[in-house]
Amino acid sequence: MTNSILEKIKKAGIIGRGGAGFPTAAKWEMVKKAEGSPKYVICNASEGEIGVFKDFYILDNYTEKVLKGMSLAMDYLGTKHAYININANYHKRLKHKIVPALKKFKAMGYDITIYEEDPSYIGGEETTILNAIEGKRITPRIRPPFPVEVGLFGKPTLLNNVETFYDVALVDEGKFEHKRFVSIGGKAKNQGVFHLPANVTLEQALKQTQNWPDFDFFVQVGGSASGMVLNKDQLKEHPLTGAGSIEIYPADTKPRDLLMKWFKFYSEESCGKCTPCREGSFHLYELLKKHKTIPWKEIMEIVETMEKTSFCALGRSIGVPVISYRKNVLHI
Amino acid sequence: MAKTQIQPKPISITIDNKRILCDEGESVLHCALRHGIDIPHFCYHEDLPVDAACRTCLVEIAPGKVVTSCDLKVKPDLKLSTQSKAVESLRRENLELMLASHKKICRDCKRGLPCKTWDLMKKFKVTGTKYERAVIKAPVHKLGTAAELDPQACINCNKCVEICQKLGVGFLKLTGKGATSHITYNEDPCVDCVYCGQCTVHCPVAAAREQSQIEPVDEVLKHKKGRIVIAQMAPSVRASIGEEFGLKPGSNMEGQMVTALKKLGFDYVFDVNMGADITTVVEATELVERIKENKHLPMFTSCCPGWVKYVEFYHPELIPHLTTSRSPQLHSGAAYKTWWAKKMKIDPKKIVVVSFMPCTSKKYEAHNKDLKVNGLMPVDFVLTTRETGKWLKKHKINLPKLKPQKLDYEGNYTGAAAIYGASGGVMESALRSAVFFLTGKELKKVEFEQVRGMKGIKTANIKVGGKTIKIAVVFMAKNAQIIIDELKKNPKAYHYVEVMTCPGGCIGGGGQPIPTTDKIVWERIQALYKIDASKKLRKAHLNPVVQDFFENYANKLPKAKRDELLMRGYKRKKKFE
Numbered sequence: 001m002t003n004s005i006l007e008k009i010k011k012a013g014i015i016g017r018g019g020a021g022f023p024t025a026a027k028w029e030m031v032k033k034a035e036g037s038p039k040y041v042i043c044n045a046s047e048g049e050i051g052v053f054k055d056f057y058i059l060d061n062y063t064e065k066v067l068k069g070m071s072l073a074m075d076y077l078g079t080k081h082a083y084i085n086i087n088a089n090y091h092k093r094l095k096h097k098i099v100p101a102l103k104k105f106k107a108m109g110y111d112i113t114i115y116e117e118d119p120s121y122i123g124g125e126e127t128t129i130l131n132a133i134e135g136k137r138i139t140p141r142i143r144p145p146f147p148v149e150v151g152l153f154g155k156p157t158l159l160n161n162v163e164t165f166y167d168v169a170l171v172d173e174g175k176f177e178h179k180r181f182v183s184i185g186g187k188a189k190n191q192g193v194f195h196l197p198a199n200v201t202l203e204q205a206l207k208q209t210q211n212w213p214d215f216d217f218f219v220q221v222g223g224s225a226s227g228m229v230l231n232k233d234q235l236k237e238h239p240l241t242g243a244g245s246i247e248i249y250p251a252d253t254k255p256r257d258l259l260m261k262w263f264k265f266y267s268e269e270s271c272g273k274c275t276p277c278r279e280g281s282f283h284l285y286e287l288l289k290k291h292k293t294i295p296w297k298e299i300m301e302i303v304e305t306m307e308k309t310s311f312c313a314l315g316r317s318i319g320v321p322v323i324s325y326r327k328n329v330l331h332i
Numbered sequence: 333m334a335k336t337q338i339q340p341k342p343i344s345i346t347i348d349n350k351r352i353l354c355d356e357g358e359s360v361l362h363c364a365l366r367h368g369i370d371i372p373h374f375c376y377h378e379d380l381p382v383d384a385a386c387r388t389c390l391v392e393i394a395p396g397k398v399v400t401s402c403d404l405k406v407k408p409d410l411k412l413s414t415q416s417k418a419v420e421s422l423r424r425e426n427l428e429l430m431l432a433s434h435k436k437i438c439r440d441c442k443r444g445l446p447c448k449t450w451d452l453m454k455k456f457k458v459t460g461t462k463y464e465r466a467v468i469k470a471p472v473h474k475l476g477t478a479a480e481l482d483p484q485a486c487i488n489c490n491k492c493v494e495i496c497q498k499l500g501v502g503f504l505k506l507t508g509k510g511a512t513s514h515i516t517y518n519e520d521p522c523v524d525c526v527y528c529g530q531c532t533v534h535c536p537v538a539a540a541r542e543q544s545q546i547e548p549v550d551e552v553l554k555h556k557k558g559r560i561v562i563a564q565m566a567p568s569v570r571a572s573i574g575e576e577f578g579l580k581p582g583s584n585m586e587g588q589m590v591t592a593l594k595k596l597g598f599d600y601v602f603d604v605n606m607g608a609d610i611t612t613v614v615e616a617t618e619l620v621e622r623i624k625e626n627k628h629l630p631m632f633t634s635c636c637p638g639w640v641k642y643v644e645f646y647h648p649e650l651i652p653h654l655t656t657s658r659s660p661q662l663h664s665g666a667a668y669k670t671w672w673a674k675k676m677k678i679d680p681k682k683i684v685v686v687s688f689m690p691c692t693s694k695k696y697e698a699h700n701k702d703l704k705v706n707g708l709m710p711v712d713f714v715l716t717t718r719e720t721g722k723w724l725k726k727h728k729i730n731l732p733k734l735k736p737q738k739l740d741y742e743g744n745y746t747g748a749a750a751i752y753g754a755s756g757g758v759m760e761s762a763l764r765s766a767v768f769f770l771t772g773k774e775l776k777k778v779e780f781e782q783v784r785g786m787k788g789i790k791t792a793n794i795k796v797g798g799k800t801i802k803i804a805v806v807f808m809a810k811n812a813q814i815i816i817d818e819l820k821k822n823p824k825a826y827h828y829v830e831v832m833t834c835p836g837g838c839i840g841g842g843g844q845p846i847p848t849t850d851k852i853v854w855e856r857i858q859a860l861y862k863i864d865a866s867k868k869l870r871k872a873h874l875n876p877v878v879q880d881f882f883e884n885y886a887n888k889l890p891k892a893k894r895d896e897l898l899m900r901g902y903k904r905k906k907k908f909e
Contacts, residue, residue: 137506268510274387275386275387275388278433282511283511305429309390
């Protein structure tokens with residue numbers, strides 16, 4: 001019986017919707033196999049990237065489905081202990097929905113605790129969530145060991161994104177249709193969160209949602225800070241990847257303004273643990289503030305160092321927007 | 333049935349085209365350092381958790397693939413480079429970034445030259461000035477009168493936080509986000525610093541450092557104005573000061589130190605070891621009394637000011653259990669300002685006593701105004717081993733090259749004092765004398781192997797006469813807490829407990845040379861036991877200097893005066909007190 005949900009997930013081929021796209025069934029099995037008790041389930045509702053707001057939408061509209069997904073994971077792992085790591089701003093706005101729904105699940109014996117996270121980008125990183133809930137400094141942990149084996153309070157822990165748990169609930173009901181949520185923003189005519197076929201191309205995504213601009217533009221996909229920048233002509237073939245978001249920028253967006261936005265974000269969101277990200281992100285922002293024209297050589301030196309030597313994916317990701325923007329839009 | 337022993341297969345890896353043998357499970361950095369291959373690192377210490385935060389121990393493991401070596405486990409046939417172009421440029425950039433946030437006060441740095449960071453900057457042609465540091469609005473925080481934290485110099489390596497936690501104190505923490513992250517302390521009113529200075533001996537950039545007293549000591553020696561300046565060295569310093577000059581841990585530099593201190597203008601070079609012999613006699617006498625009267629047992633040692641602060645802040649209910657004996661530096665310092673001054677017909681006010689200690693909390697102890705004798709502080713200044721190394725170099729003294737000299741007579745000590753620096757040493761010394769005080773018979777075999785070694789908690793039952801004395805020897809507050817908890821359940825678990833704050837005892841103290849690791853501490857300890865074994869007299873009460881002090885001075889004093897000289901009280905302490 002207990003394996004049936006796993007079989008369904010396997011068959012449906014769900015992947016993690018936090019951005020990394022790890023096969024969900026494989027993750028669940030790892031936690032199941034890991035030794036240690038109690039095991040923990042954590043729903044990641046941190047959503048600290050700019051331009052991504054689909055988890056808010058899901059929690060707002062499908063609160064119980066998400067909790068249902070969590071309860072299925074808890075049953076599968078034979079645990080009563082779970083947390084929702086939720087962006088405190090989200091919780092403020094959604095508590096009227098989440099709290100009553102939680103009560104229902106608690107009455108059924110699912111001990112799900114809300115952990116209100118001080119909104120941050122790093123707060124969504126898996127091992128950082130573990131530190132935060134344990135009351136430790138908000139920084140990522142060394143891997144291995146991976147949370148599936150040594151997670152919250154040293155116990156095997158399953159961490160999945162809000163959307164992943166939502167998908168699990170759909171799979172259980174036989175209603176899963178290989179769709180994913182995507183936030184579309186920026187200079188989009190019809191901003192919002194849309195549920196689209198998972199294999200949709202970016203062009204289809206924009207056209208199907210009436211968001212194809214009538215001006216010259218480029219986009220950033222998978223987060224408006226760490227996402228990849230693509231020009232208009234690349235959208236035909238490019239699938240929707242990473243965290244579900246597309247931001248539309250007019251072609252005349254000033255490069256310095258765009259870099260400002262990114263570097264401000266990175267410098268404010270760096271947790272302070274490792275040298276390249278802590279210092280690099282700060283100096284990137286400082287360099288831009290000091291120079292009217294973009295000091296590319298100096299910037300790329302830091303970007304390369306952050307990308308190649310940062311401790312976690314936050315610092316490492318900085319090359320994605322900067323390098324793709326240079327290549328695909330600025331053609332340098 | 334014969335069992336075949338399965339030997340773990342040695343793994344070999346190649347670093348810069350050189351094959352080296354590794355132990356399974358160790359990191360590339362650990363293995364490289366073991367083989368003398370220098371990979372720069374700031375946030376790595378072999379006794380503490382791996383953080384992989386400084387990102388300077390970079391190696392290239394495949395074309396273009398650069399990773400940190402501290403969290404890279406050795407694998408068969410791993411080939412890597414520490415000098416590739418990619419490594420060099422990324423490492424240089426990370427060093428520039430990291431050192432941008434380290435306030436460079438090299439000229440006045442408490443650590444002085446040579447400094448590992450400075451050496452690395454030169455080696456890798458890093459100035460630390462490529463970037464301008466972020467403004468951190470946090471002042472230098474004084475840890476009592478012992479040490480200080482400088483957020484402007486902190487590089488967020490987290491080592492001080494980890495050692496503070498490992499000890500069981502948990503006073504330090506990193507705070508802030510991004511480039512304004514820095515070291516700070518725990519605001520919890522129930523958590524306080526014990527001044528042990530372990531943060532200072534684990535800080536790679538002197539952001540945690542002792543409060544220096546080099547300048548006032550120089551000043552006194554330069555302008556003596558009729559003052560008699562006395563040096564006294566703690567047991568541990570002679571076994572570690574050589575490391576400041578590149579010698580192996582455990583090289584005994586006692587004779588060279590005497591020469592150096594005389595050269596620098598000290599009138600007399602005595603020894604804290606003489607004080608340790610006084611302490612043993614006072615403490616063993618008290619132990620015997622308490623055992624006979626079955627009062628305030630167990631008795632705890634109190635020669636470690638970090639432990640005393642721990643009791644006064646965290647466990648004031650244990651104050652009656654601390655021995656009332658003063659510590660060695662206080663005993664000898666006061667002895668020289670009273671008994672010796674009288675003998676020499678010197679005005680005690682004209683005597684200046686400088687202690688050379690492996691410890692930062694000894695500075696705090698020396699500043700405690702409750703411990704005056706005849707209105708004078710027993711010790712005027714305290715320099716740590718590190719400060720001493722820096723100070724000798726400042727005066728261009730190459731210690732190992734000096735011809736050794738003997739201590740002045742009143743500095744003479746027994747083997748029992750020599751081992752005070754090692755965890756278990758105070759216990760062993762006290763037992764050597766207590767046996768005589770209890771039974772009237774001298775011990776033939778003086779070694780108590782049960783209390784030696786690097787185990788955090790050592791316990792034993794010692795048979796003396798018809799009695800069994802139950803003892804415990806611990807280092808680090810965390811282990812002391814275990815014993816305290818045990819005593820709550822079973823108050824009669826022990827008669828006598830020795831506690832030191834630092835790993836391995838004073839020899840692993842917060843004022844010792846950098847690096848200090850458990851392995852190095854163990855090597856230093858060997859030197860102390862060697863000194864003990866080489867001494868004709870190995871029991872404190874047999875020290876003729878100490879006998880002279882008691883018979884011709886201390887024992888003739890009125891009780892109140894004698895108590896002031898030999899005993900002390902304690903009081904509940906508030907945070908930051």
